[in-house]
Amino acid sequence: MKILVCVSQVPDTTTKITFTPDNKSLNTAGVQFIINPYDELGITKALELNEQTGGGTVTVITIGGVDTEPNIRKALAMGADDAVRIDAEPTDAFFVAQQIANYAASQNFDLIFTGRESIDYNGGQVGGMIAELMNLPHVNVITAITVNGNTGTVERDIDGGREVVEVTTPFLVSAQKDLCEPRIPNMRGIMTARTKPLQVIAANGSEKRTEVAQFQAPAPKSGVKFIDPNNMDELVSLLHNEAKVL
């Protein structure tokens, strides 16, 4: 199969998040960026699907600046065949989706992976938008996938059970944890990644539909309060006056 995996980069999960003085962007000083963990699952699953049938290609695409290239190389080291970087600041989900849809339109991919969401901004929008722009079937938050000929069988966890969906190629899915174990690049992969093609393309159009007005850090968590089981009045009063949930 010819598979496209959309890869975004996100701050490492241990990052202590702070914002720039105007509160409009993340303070990236000293922040390590990693591949969005759900996208690592997409890359891995794409490779596994092709390994099972013994053919096909896996292309990764990122909308981002040159600073995303180390993570693109990592995706190539994991085993992707080639990569595309659309050179633009990815600050708006519609913009990102449109860039990807534009690129993919001429490429005849059988299958497109996104992550269920980016773990930084958690928009969860890009996948659905690409599918809509390309008029593709879209199954989101998937935990298993097999493809037989033109038929994909996809599983999703739903409340209290599991849904099995059949869908015809080409289609788009978004990866959820449990889809697979993310692959760790090995030495051979890292060596071959050096010479794999990484194509840089200028962005097409610049329409952004959202603008961040402000970021706010969550209020610091207060400590646990222990209340004597015989003192229900105090509990009610705290829930009412302090937690303001009653």
Place this chain on the structure above:
Amino acid sequence: MRTDNFEAPDYYLLDELLTDEHKLIRDSVRAWVKKEISPIIEDYAQRAEFPRHIIKGLGEIGAFGPALPAEYGCGGMDQITYGLIMQELERCDSGIRSTASVQGSLVMYPIYKYGSEEQRKKYLPKLASGEWMGCFGLTEPDHGSNPGGMTTNYKDMGDHYLLNGAKMWISNAPFADIAVVWAKNEEGRIKGIIVERGMEGFSTPETHNKWSLRASATGELVFDNVKVPKENLLPNIEGLKGPLGCLDSARFGIAWGVVGAAMDCYDSALKYSLQREQFGKPIASFQLQQKKLAEMVTEITKMQLLVWRLGTLKNDDRASTAQISMAKRNNVEKAMWIAREARQIHGGMGITGEYPIMRHMMNLESVVTYEGTHDIHLLITGMDITGISAFR
């Protein structure tokens, strides 16, 4: 065993001195170690067993001879890459790093450096993948710091060599497929010879009851009239400089490796000190604990700088034996000190297998002795700066 949440200290932003590829390899090895080795290492160390099932993975991640050329199935990477891989393995356990050091620096390196083209082609690809494992036989029961006094020897029998003698304290010996053995010829000159498991008269009894490097297998090599084919002699080296050249490469890896052990002890101590409360506050708020932690991270930063610089020199083929000795000696000593301080910060918990500290501490007792003892490395520096040898 608790989940491995290790985070590396980088106080002087030394990551900026590394290439993207260095970081990719280091982070990949770190992720692989966390997934494959951290969950099992305590158990194997307690049982004094080497986890043989990880060998294939070690080969794939590039732990065996990463700096040797790609045409022999190796990584073709630079010396800093080799150092970083050793750091990440020893961050988990010195025994695992020892297995990789021996394979890469003491078995593959001499075959590459001193071997014939046929020997390189026959052995290196299989050693790089871990399909074959090797060991390095230099030390003997009566010749440790003074290997030049060795008595293991071979005689030219016309169509083969006849090898006799015994080696002791040999890492990987119990399961190794081949051994690079240093022995004297009839003229008393030291030569390297490749002995293969299965050759008649060759046995490898395991050394038991170690309190250190418990997750690494150590044994003897016993040669009782072993017939070795002539093509197994390493043609391109003679004299003590053969084994010493290998040791330069391995000691370089140790200098990096122990940075890993030190970082693991520090990271664990820092986290523990922030969680553990006594007298109503985290023990990290007491000055005595802060002194320990601050001094630890200072020493780690110095260790990191030392090996990084040594790595750049080695990349240019300019690192001298004496410079490598200095880094090995300094870094092992500091790692041992850090392990002991970290042990105390963990209080009673520090002696249990819940935390890696005591294991690192005991492991480092071997690391300070093998590949040239602490004293011998000091004497190498002494000789280098005065021009006078004080060890003979």
